[in-house]
Amino acid sequence: MKAEIISVGSELTSGQNLDTNSQWLSQRLAEIGIAVGWHTTVADDLEDNVAAFRIAAERADLVLITGGLGPTQDDLTREALAQMAGVELVFHAPSFEHIQQLFARRHRAMPDRNRVQAMFPAGSEPIPNPHGTAPGIWMNVRPGVSGEWLVMSGPEQESGDRSQGSMKNWLTPDSRPLTPDGSPLITHHSLLVAMPGVPSEMFAMFEKQVRPRLVAMGFSGGVVVQRKINCFGAGESAIEEKLMDLTRRGQSPEVGITASDATISLRILARANTAEEAKAQIEPVEKTIRERLGSFVFGADEEELQDAVIAILKARRQTVATAESVTAGLVARRLGLVPGASACLLGGVVAYDARIKVELLDVPPSLIEEHGVISAPVVEAMAVGCRSRLGADFAISTVGLAGPGGGSSDKPVGLAFAGLAWDGGVRSQSFNWLGTREEIQSRTAKMALNLLRLHLLTK
Amino acid sequence: MKAEIISVGSELTSGQNLDTNSQWLSQRLAEIGIAVGWHTTVADDLEDNVAAFRIAAERADLVLITGGLGPTQDDLTREALAQMAGVELVFHAPSFEHIQQLFARRHRAMPDRNRVQAMFPAGSEPIPNPHGTAPGIWMNVRPGVSGEWLVMSGPEQESGDRSQGSMKNWLTPDSRPLTPDGSPLITHHSLLVAMPGVPSEMFAMFEKQVRPRLVAMGFSGGVVVQRKINCFGAGESAIEEKLMDLTRRGQSPEVGITASDATISLRILARANTAEEAKAQIEPVEKTIRERLGSFVFGADEEELQDAVIAILKARRQTVATAESVTAGLVARRLGLVPGASACLLGGVVAYDARIKVELLDVPPSLIEEHGVISAPVVEAMAVGCRSRLGADFAISTVGLAGPGGGSSDKPVGLAFAGLAWDGGVRSQSFNWLGTREEIQSRTAKMALNLLRLHLLTK
Numbered sequence: 001m002k003a004e005i006i007s008v009g010s011e012l013t014s015g016q017n018l019d020t021n022s023q024w025l026s027q028r029l030a031e032i033g034i035a036v037g038w039h040t041t042v043a044d045d046l047e048d049n050v051a052a053f054r055i056a057a058e059r060a061d062l063v064l065i066t067g068g069l070g071p072t073q074d075d076l077t078r079e080a081l082a083q084m085a086g087v088e089l090v091f092h093a094p095s096f097e098h099i100q101q102l103f104a105r106r107h108r109a110m111p112d113r114n115r116v117q118a119m120f121p122a123g124s125e126p127i128p129n130p131h132g133t134a135p136g137i138w139m140n141v142r143p144g145v146s147g148e149w150l151v152m153s154g155p156e157q158e159s160g161d162r163s164q165g166s167m168k169n170w171l172t173p174d175s176r177p178l179t180p181d182g183s184p185l186i187t188h189h190s191l192l193v194a195m196p197g198v199p200s201e202m203f204a205m206f207e208k209q210v211r212p213r214l215v216a217m218g219f220s221g222g223v224v225v226q227r228k229i230n231c232f233g234a235g236e237s238a239i240e241e242k243l244m245d246l247t248r249r250g251q252s253p254e255v256g257i258t259a260s261d262a263t264i265s266l267r268i269l270a271r272a273n274t275a276e277e278a279k280a281q282i283e284p285v286e287k288t289i290r291e292r293l294g295s296f297v298f299g300a301d302e303e304e305l306q307d308a309v310i311a312i313l314k315a316r317r318q319t320v321a322t323a324e325s326v327t328a329g330l331v332a333r334r335l336g337l338v339p340g341a342s343a344c345l346l347g348g349v350v351a352y353d354a355r356i357k358v359e360l361l362d363v364p365p366s367l368i369e370e371h372g373v374i375s376a377p378v379v380e381a382m383a384v385g386c387r388s389r390l391g392a393d394f395a396i397s398t399v400g401l402a403g404p405g406g407g408s409s410d411k412p413v414g415l416a417f418a419g420l421a422w423d424g425g426v427r428s429q430s431f432n433w434l435g436t437r438e439e440i441q442s443r444t445a446k447m448a449l450n451l452l453r454l455h456l457l458t459k
Numbered sequence: 460m461k462a463e464i465i466s467v468g469s470e471l472t473s474g475q476n477l478d479t480n481s482q483w484l485s486q487r488l489a490e491i492g493i494a495v496g497w498h499t500t501v502a503d504d505l506e507d508n509v510a511a512f513r514i515a516a517e518r519a520d521l522v523l524i525t526g527g528l529g530p531t532q533d534d535l536t537r538e539a540l541a542q543m544a545g546v547e548l549v550f551h552a553p554s555f556e557h558i559q560q561l562f563a564r565r566h567r568a569m570p571d572r573n574r575v576q577a578m579f580p581a582g583s584e585p586i587p588n589p590h591g592t593a594p595g596i597w598m599n600v601r602p603g604v605s606g607e608w609l610v611m612s613g614p615e616q617e618s619g620d621r622s623q624g625s626m627k628n629w630l631t632p633d634s635r636p637l638t639p640d641g642s643p644l645i646t647h648h649s650l651l652v653a654m655p656g657v658p659s660e661m662f663a664m665f666e667k668q669v670r671p672r673l674v675a676m677g678f679s680g681g682v683v684v685q686r687k688i689n690c691f692g693a694g695e696s697a698i699e700e701k702l703m704d705l706t707r708r709g710q711s712p713e714v715g716i717t718a719s720d721a722t723i724s725l726r727i728l729a730r731a732n733t734a735e736e737a738k739a740q741i742e743p744v745e746k747t748i749r750e751r752l753g754s755f756v757f758g759a760d761e762e763e764l765q766d767a768v769i770a771i772l773k774a775r776r777q778t779v780a781t782a783e784s785v786t787a788g789l790v791a792r793r794l795g796l797v798p799g800a801s802a803c804l805l806g807g808v809v810a811y812d813a814r815i816k817v818e819l820l821d822v823p824p825s826l827i828e829e830h831g832v833i834s835a836p837v838v839e840a841m842a843v844g845c846r847s848r849l850g851a852d853f854a855i856s857t858v859g860l861a862g863p864g865g866g867s868s869d870k871p872v873g874l875a876f877a878g879l880a881w882d883g884g885v886r887s888q889s890f891n892w893l894g895t896r897e898e899i900q901s902r903t904a905k906m907a908l909n910l911l912r913l914h915l916l917t918k
Contacts, residue, residue, distance in 0.1 A: 013495045015485025016715075019478075022500070026474025036472045037507055041481070041498035048496055048518075055514060059507075256475070267475075322788070322809065328795025329781070329788025332809040336787025339863055339896060347815035349808055350781065350791040356806035356849060360819070390815060404798055437798060 001221060002037040003029055004060035006052060008068035008077055009197060010043040021066045021202055028206060032214065033221030033271060034062065044068070049080035057084070057141055057149055057190035062219060064210075067197030069134035071114045077194050078137065082121035085141055085151045089119040092135075095126050099133045123151035127193070127209055132201045136210070137194040152189065191219075222271055225278035229266040229289050231296040232305060232450050239264045242292045246285060253281050255289075262433075262443040263305075264296075295457055298450070305449040306334040306341075312456045313344040318393040320452065322348030323361050323386035325373065326400035326416055330445040346392050351382065361385035374399050374411050376419075376428045383421035383428075394455075395421045396448040402440040414440050418448035420455055427451075460680055461496040462488055463519035465511060467527035467536055468656060469502040480525045480661055487665060491673065492680030492730065493521065503527070508539035516543070516600055516608055516649035521678060523669075526656030528593035530573045536653050537596065541580035544600055544610045548578040551594075554585050558592045582610035586652070586668055591660045595669070596653040611648065650678075681730055684737035688725040688748050690755040691764060691909050698723045701751045705744060712740045714748075721892075721902045722764075723755075754916055757909070764908040765793040765800075771915045772803040777852040779911065781807030782820050782845035784832065785859035785875055789904040805851050810841065820844035833858050833870050835878075835887045842880035842887075853914075854880045855907040861899040873899050877907035879914055886910075 005025050011017045022039040029036055037060060042052040049068070056063040068077030082089050096118035103110040117133050120126055127136030140152040193210055195202045214220060231239055236259040240247055243266070246255040253270035268285050272278040290297050298308045313320060322332045332348040335341050351357040354373055358365050362385035363378060371377045379399045387395035400416025407413035412432065419428040429451055433440045464484050470476045481498040488495055496519060501511040508527070515522040527536030541548050555577035562569040576592050579585055586595030599611040652669055654661045673679065690698055695718040699706055702725070705714040712729035725748055729740040749756050757767045772779060781791045791807040794800050810816040813832055817824050821844035822837060830836045838858045846854035859875025866872035871891065878887040888910055892899045 007498075012482075013485060013498060014489055015482045015487075015495070018482045019498070023471075023474045023477045026472060028474075030473055035502075036474070037502050037504070038511070039466075039472060039478070039498070039500035043494075043496050045496065051518070052497070059510070324788070324791075327792070328800070328804070329783070329791030329807065329809065330795075332783075332788030332811070333786070333792050333900075336785075336789075336809075336811065336861075336900065337897060341787070342811060345787070345811045347809040347811040347819070348788065349819070350788065350795075350806040352791070352795065352801060352804045352806040360806070360808070360848070389819070438796060441792075441795065 001034060001062070001219065002060050003034050003062040003064065004038040004040065004056040005036060006056055006063060006065045007039070007041045007197070008044065008049060008065065009041070010045075010074070012041045012067075013043040021197065021199060024199070024203070025064050025066070025206065028211065029064075031224045032211065032219070033224060034214070034219060035221075044074045044076060046076050046080055046083070049076050050083045053080055053084045053192065054149065057192065061190055062214070063190060063192045064206075065192060065194040066202050069117065069136070069194060069196050071111070071117055071133065075116075078116070078119055078121065081124065081137060081139055081192065081194060085121060085123070085139070085149045087122040087151055090122045092118050092120050092126050095120075095128070095135045098128065098135070102133055121151065123153040127195070127205060129196060129201055129205055131204050132196055132198060134196040134198075134201065136196065136205050137192075138213075139192045139194075140189060141192060142189045222273050223275050223278055224269060224271050225275055225282060226270075227268045227282050227286060228301050229268070229286060229293075229297055230299045230303060231264045231266070231293055232262065232298055232446060233296050233454075234264065235259075236264050239266075239293065239296065243289060246288065253278075253285055255285065261439065262446055295454055298453060304334070304337075305446055305453060306338050309449050309453050309456070310335060310338040310341055310344055312453070313394075314340070316456070319344050319346050320394045320396065321346045321386050321390035321392035322448075323382040323395055323397035323419075324348060324350050325352060325357065325382070325398055326402050327398045327441050327445045327448070328352055330441055331396060331398060331448050334445060334449065346390050348390070349386055357382060361389065372411065374401055374415060374417065376417055376430065379417040379419035380421070380426045380428050383419035384426050387421040393423065394452055395419075396452050397421075398444050398448050400440065400444050402437045402444075404437060416440065416444040416447065418444060418451050420448075420451045422455065422459070427455075460493060460521070460678065461519050462493050462521040462523065463497040463499060463515040464495060465515055465522060465524045466498070466500045466656070467503065467508060467524060468500070469504075469533070471500045471526075472502040480656065480658060483658070483662070484523050484525070484665065487670065488523075489683045491670065491678070492682055493673070493678060494680075503533045503535060505535050505539055505542070508535050509542045512539055512543045512651065513608065516651065520649055521673070522649060522651045523665075524651060524653040525661050528576065528595070528653060528655050530570070530576050530592065534575075537575070537578055537580065540583065540596060540598055540651065540653060544580060544582070544598070544608045546581040546610055549581045551577050551579050551585050554579075554587070554594045557587065557594070561592055580610065582612040586654070586664060588655060588660055588664055590663050591655055591657060593655040593657075593660065595655065595664050596651075597672075598651045598653075599648060600651060601648045681732050682734050682737055683728060683730050684734055684741060685729075686727045686741050686745060687760050688727070688745060688752075688756055689758045689760075689762060690723045690725070690752055691721065691757055691905060692755050692913075693723065694718075695723050698725075698752065698755065702748060705747065712737075712744055714744065720898065721905055754913055757912060763793070763796075764905055764912060765797050768908050768912050768915070769794060769797040769800055769803055771912070772853075773799070775915070778803050778805050779853045779855065780805045780845050780849035780851035781907075782841040782854055782856035782878075783807060783809050784811060784816070784838075784841070784857055785861050786857045786900050786904045786907070787811055789900055790855060790857060790907050793904060793908065805849050807849070808845055816841060820848065831870065833860055833874060833876065835876055835889065838876040838878035839880070839885045839887050842878035843885050846880040852882065853911055854878075855911050856880075857903050857907050859899065859903050861896045861903075863896060875899065875903040875906065877903060877910050879907075879910045881914065881918070886914075 005022045026036045124139035141149045256267040270278040270281040335345045357363040363381040382397035383395045397419035403413035414433040417430045464481045485495045583598035600608045603609045715726040729737040731737040816822040822840040841856035842854045856878035862872035873892040876889045
């Protein structure tokens with residue numbers, strides 16, 4: 001059982017837009033255990049579309065198509081599907097009514113050309129689109145004797161004139177497989193499902209109508225559940241070294257490791273018949289990973305360092321303030337991204353200029369003269385001054401050199417310090433980051449957030 | 460002349476990673492006037508790879524392949540290219556020496572399996588990769604009498620035993636076309652070029668070696684030059700209304716309009732024989748757009764609002780400070796992204812908590828009581844207090860409600876104010892943004908930067 005995903009549109013082949021639909025559909029198919037063998041993107045050219053659909057039907061059991069269902073002359077998916085199977089486009093009254101209603105609801109006149117969106121390859125089935133004017137198309141094909149493709153019409157399609165169709169012709173999640181005798185799907189048949197290219201419309205159509213029906217038809221090879229464990233404070237290889245037995249290929253569940261902007265994530269992927277079984281497989285692996293990595297782990301799935309920091313502070317009813325030089329507000333901005341951050345984030349000082357460090361954060365000028373701005377004593381003084389000035393339980397601070405210019409052999413571009421002051425102490429940490437200006441700033445901000453997080457874990 | 464781009468890798472078909480190489484290559488090919496008809500992504504499966512390469516060679520004149528050139532068992536591009544053309548893989552000594560040197564330079568032992576990266580389909584040509592261990596492959600094929608594909612070996616390949624090859628066999632930008640008699644490329648022949656999947660290595664190989672050679676071989680169908688004009692302060696439809704005659708379909712140069720996070724961009728795209736001709740087409744259109752849109756335009760191509768602000772401040776040798784509530788540091792962070800920002804950005808205060816607005820920015824508590832924090836008087840008082848405390852020429856400030864919770868009919872989620880204080884005055888502006896917490900924060904930060912930009916343009 002293999003699937004192919006086809007994206008239609010010259011805006012994609014030209015590089016103007018990035019195709020993200022194919023990745024999204026691959027992820028959703030993986031969740032129901034269907035492996036994707038191919039992604040194809042094809043320009044708005046009728047002949048090329050017909051050829052691409054034929055190639056896909058030959059090699060794949062399931063073909064998901066996105067795009068080309070709009071009302072303009074560039075929208076060729078309907079016609080290409082009809083040509084592929086040698087059938088005409090026929091009018092479907094309920095789809096037309098729906099399109100008219102959408103325009104009426106918006107108090108706009110329906111342009112004539114939108115009528116084409118109610119035309120479907122004879123023998124195919126419309127998939128209603130509550131969110132837009134482009135219905136989808138569900139079409140089963142099988143090879144004919146001379147290598148051509150033939151539409152397999154289900155009993156619903158055969159029961160009447162489609163132009164007089166009623167809502168019973170519409171796809172519902174519980175409608176039965178289209179093979180006339182109800183037998184299980186024969187693998188050299190191919191099911192083509194065309195959906196709109198607009199991501200929000202496609203997402204809704206896939207989730208509510210296509211996925212349930214695929215599962216009901218027995219396409220699903222089980223479920224796939226994924227869990228992401230996020231770490232900070234060690235490199236990718238150092239993390240992997242502790243998990244060699246888990247990340248080896250061919251393990252079940254699979255454990256993969258990826259690095260993004262100095263955050264290291266472990267992805268646990270389990271396949272099973274039910275979500276419960278998959279989760280039961282993941283649980284002991286997650287436990288092992290958390291035990292071995294200890295406080296390197298700051299969160300799961302989409303959690304970021306600031307989410308972890310705010311969650312702990314909220315639970316302890318404590319507050320934080322920031323004193324930023326090299327990160328220029330990014331630490332506060334990240335904390336401010338968390339909904340409800342106002343319960344813990346008092347505010348901060350962006351002390352980009354040295355004078356501001358002295359005037360607003362009470363850093364002694366002599367300290368700057370002696371050690372330079374980019375130093376442990378200055379970053380610690382900034383944290384202490386900030387905590388006292390803003391009256392916070394904790395203050396975190398940053399200094400560093402983000403470049404691109406201004407480095408020296410003594411203090412190279414990428415050298416950064418993070419400081420932390422609390423009731424009774426102050427400490428700092430440094431790192432020499434490699435990367436662009438933006439990467440150095442981002443990673444230094446993470447280092448500061450992590451410094452506070454680790455302190456909160458132990459104290 | 461049509462091209463196809465093939466990405467190889469199960470991490471792409473599974474949806475784990477997003478393919479961005481294909482878009483990048485489409486954009487680069489568009490720049491040299493080569494239209495892309497297809498993107499294909501294929502899983503790590505030898506048979507599927509061979510089939511995909513054959514389909515591509517049949518329908519496209521140029522096939523760019525990325526991925527599958529690594530040293531592991533999953534890396535099948537070399538073998539698939541050889542199978543497609545019915546040839547063996549042969550050893551290429553210079554490539555092997557280069558791989559060995561890369562490991563030696565990193566003081567690491569070369570694993571045996573890396574030897575496979577020095578194997579090439581007989582008759583193909585290696586493309587050196589200075590940035591990694593995976594050389595590329597340049598392979599011209601033509602159809603044989605029974606529909607099979609045959610490698611067309613150029614004179615370089617025929618001159619000697621490839622296993623004893625020297626650097627003269629390596630691809631250089633000025634090496635001549637591979638057709639033996641130097642005649643122009645015959646269109647039913649197909650040129651396959653395999654490059655590494657690692658984006659940075661692929662980018663360098665394409666730019667330095669593949670593109671120049673494609674142009675020299677006459678693949679280029681002219682040049683395409685693009686110019687982006689960036690605007691802020693009006694909606695997409697309001698901008699488009701002023702440019703209806705330019706954005707109509709079928710115009711030359713083409714003008715497209717896109718909105719991203721409240722920034723509206725006009726893309727001017729011109730096709731011509733030379734870059735100079737294309738630029739000459741763009742120039743009057745850009746002039747018209749700038750005249751009609753006036754101060755809505757803040758920059759071109761990749762310029763952001765903060766780049767415009769820093770550039771003007773630098774030229775005037777003036778300074779800015781920030782006083783942020785709802786944006787929590789994002790205004791300062793954006794200014795801090797600009798290289799050399801330290802010449803103008805003194806720093807700022809993140810006054811998230813109301814108390815900080817009073818204590819660090821001298822906002823009168825009575826003002827907050829009377830108008831509430833999210834009000835014009837408070838955002839203006841913050842800017843005035845910030846400018847005076849930090850000793851800057853200008854101060855910009857923000858307040859607002861980013862949500863998701865906390866809105867009222869009086870002050871809904873999305874309501875935001877930006878303030879500006881200068882030598883002799885203060886003003887503010889408000890907007891009711893729709894969007895997520897992150898979008899509301901981002902757009903409010905842009906509104907503050909734009910307030911200062913517009914002031915700098917007129918004063």
